[in-house]
Amino acid sequence: MAPxxxxxxxxxxxxxxxxxxxxxxxxxxxxxxxxxxxRVLVDRRRWLTDRQFTELLSLxxxxxxPNAVNMAAILGDRFQGWLGAVIAVFALVSAPLAVVLMLxxxxxxxxHSAPLARALTGVAAAAAGLILATGGRLALRMDRxxxxxxxxxxxxxxxxxxxxxxxxxLLVLGPIGLGLGWLSVRREDRGSRPxxxx
Amino acid sequence: MRPSLGGLFLRFCGFSLMAxxxxxxxxxxxxxxVVDVSQWMSSTEFASLFALAQAAPGPNMLITSLIGWxxxxxxxxLVCTLGMCLPSSTLAVAAGRLWDRYRESVWRRALERGxxxxxxxxxxxxxxxxxxxxxxxxPTALVVAxxxxxxxxxxxxxxxxxxxxxxxxxxxxxx
Numbered sequence: 001m002a003p004x005x006x007x008x009x010x011x012x013x014x015x016x017x018x019x020x021x022x023x024x025x026x027x028x029x030x031x032x033x034x035x036x037x038x039r040v041l042v043d044r045r046r047w048l049t050d051r052q053f054t055e056l057l058s059l060x061x062x063x064x065x066p067n068a069v070n071m072a073a074i075l076g077d078r079f080q081g082w083l084g085a086v087i088a089v090f091a092l093v094s095a096p097l098a099v100v101l102m103l104x105x106x107x108x109x110x111x112h113s114a115p116l117a118r119a120l121t122g123v124a125a126a127a128a129g130l131i132l133a134t135g136g137r138l139a140l141r142m143d144r145x146x147x148x149x150x151x152x153x154x155x156x157x158x159x160x161x162x163x164x165x166x167x168x169x170l171l172v173l174g175p176i177g178l179g180l181g182w183l184s185v186r187r188e189d190r191g192s193r194p195x196x197x198x
Numbered sequence: 199m200r201p202s203l204g205g206l207f208l209r210f211c212g213f214s215l216m217a218x219x220x221x222x223x224x225x226x227x228x229x230x231x232v233v234d235v236s237q238w239m240s241s242t243e244f245a246s247l248f249a250l251a252q253a254a255p256g257p258n259m260l261i262t263s264l265i266g267w268x269x270x271x272x273x274x275x276l277v278c279t280l281g282m283c284l285p286s287s288t289l290a291v292a293a294g295r296l297w298d299r300y301r302e303s304v305w306r307r308a309l310e311r312g313x314x315x316x317x318x319x320x321x322x323x324x325x326x327x328x329x330x331x332x333x334x335x336x337p338t339a340l341v342v343a344x345x346x347x348x349x350x351x352x353x354x355x356x357x358x359x360x361x362x363x364x365x366x367x368x369x370x371x372x373x
Contacts, residue, residue, distance in 0.1 A: 026256050033257050055297075061317070062310050063293055065286020066259035067220040073287035074294035085291050089283055096256020097263055101275055103250050104267050115368040121242075122341060122367025123249035124332040126360045129345025131222055132325035137350065139318045148315040155319025159226035160326050163234065166216050166227035173316055174218075181312025185304050 010046040012079045015087055021045050022072050022091035027099075033068045033092075047075070068092060147180045201236075203277045206266060210281030213262065217286065219317025221259035225324035228265065229331065238269050245331035252360060259283075337372045 013021060021040060029036035034057070042053050060070040069089055076088030110116045142148055155173055158164045201209070209231075217224040225248075232238050239247075247268060251260040259282055266278025300306045329342045341363050348359050366372055 029255055029257075033255075058310060059293065059297055060290065061219060062313060063286065063290050064215050064218045065220075065290065066217065066257050066282065068257040069259065069283050069287060070290040073290040074297075077291040077294055082291060085287065089287055092257060093259075093279060093283065096254055096260060097275070097279055100251060100254035100256070100260045100263060101267060101272060103254055104264055104275075107246070107250055115370075117246065118370060118372060119364040119368040120246040120249040121332050121334060121338065122363035122365070122372055123252055123360055124245040124328060125334070125338045125341040125367075125372070126345040126356075126363035127249060127252045128325050128328035128332060129342040129347075130349045130356055130360075131321060131328065132342070133346040133349035134222075135318050135321035135325055136346070138314075139322070142314055142318065143311065148311075151315035152319040152322075155316045156323050156326075159230075159320060160323040163226075163230055165230065166224070166320075170216060170218060170316070174313070177312035177316050178308055179312070181310070182304065182308035184311055185307045189304070 009049055009052075013045070013047060015080050015084060017045075018076055018080060018084055018088050019091040021047070022076075022088045023095060025068070025072075026092040027095045037068060037071065041075070047079070143184070145184060147184070151177055151180070200269065203270060203273055206270060206274055207277045207281040210262060210266070210278045211285045214282045214284065214286040215289070217282075218313060219320055221257070221261065221282075222324050223317055223320035225261070226320060226327050228261065229327050232265055233331075238265070241331040242333055243268070245328060245333070248328055248331075334372050337366075341366065341372065 025033055025037045025040050028040075038053055041047050042050055048056065056071055056074060057067075059074065060067045063070050069092060072088040072092045073085040076084035076086070078084075080087065107116070107120075139152060142152075151173060155169060158169045158173070159166065213224055213228065216227060229241070229244055233241050233244050247264040248261050251258065251264055254260055259279075262282045263275045263279045266274035266276070268274075270277070325346075329339070332338055332342070345356075345359055345363065348354065349356060
């Protein structure tokens with residue numbers, strides 16, 4: 001990619017620095033690492049500007065797969081090629097995986113402990129609330145168009161009420177969303193003033 | 199029936215490519231496959247594994263690692279994690295290299311705009327699935343609502359009330 005002159009960004013990290021950076025992102029975020037990865041990648045390490053981070057985030061979210069892992073792969077590749085991508089993903093995932101497997105071993109030993117099972121029920125309920133809040137907030141920030149709300153509700157009903165296989169849902173609603181998104185982008189472009197490059 | 203490691207890997211490769219909108223958007227499908235179709239665990243166990251994944255730091259895809267662990271131990275966890283990361287990361291690297299070329303493409307913007315409602319529908323579906331899987335009566339529902347309200351309104355660290363909810367559960371308020 002063409003390097004954008006920007007005094008906010010530090011020189012491209014080495015492989016070791018990539019590992020250290022994503023290791024830090026991995027071990028310090030709870031309930032998803034997005035807010036934390038911004039702090040590390042933009043504020044502390046200065047590998048990206050805020051705008052680059054937002055762009056990378058939207059790309060990572062558009063692609064299938066775990067968002068944070070996608071971002072690590074793209075960024076690792078951008079700085080150090082495919083080996084960089086492997087290093088960044090490994091650094092991000094390995095330590096949390098080790099921690100969660102240790103927790104799982106403890107859980108297996110205490111599986112018959114009623115207080116532990118009930119505590120996990122509490123955490124699961126709270127985590128469900130967290131996810132609902134995240135989804136709700138993003139939904140309110142979405143473009144206020146009738147079709148996007150209809151598509152959101154339809155997707156929700158398909159997976160939650162209908163319990164339909166995700167693959168079908170994606171194969172049917174995905175192209176519809178893409179088509180409607182295309183129409184909406186076209187309409188917007190025609191409606192707006194001739195665009196001035198930012 | 200317990201699957202082979204190779205079978206697990208392929209299945210999670212499929213999940214990886216279906217996770218449009220991230221790991222949380224995949225939860226309704228994971229729940230359907232793991233609990234309803236394959237019957238590897240009960241709905242309550244699924245919710246417990248999700249709670250465990252929340253108790254560890256890191257990306258929220260760890261629920262897939264724990265499903266692998268539940269089905270086939272540590273090798274299962276490794277295989278599922280790899281399956282969940284490999285196809286999507288490969289695609290991400292390819293897309294990242296093309297990214298600049300299509301920066302202003304109408305199709306890229308259409309994709310972002312058109313998939314956002316799907317993603318959010320899936321994420322909200324995931325939240326409702328987990329709330330239902332957590333079980334319990336109105337006290338549990340109250341915890342879901344309170345947590346959503348706190349996440350919406352306050353700037354506190356979610357660990358605070360995740361811990362609080364664990365405590366409430368442990369002392370038996372939620373059963």
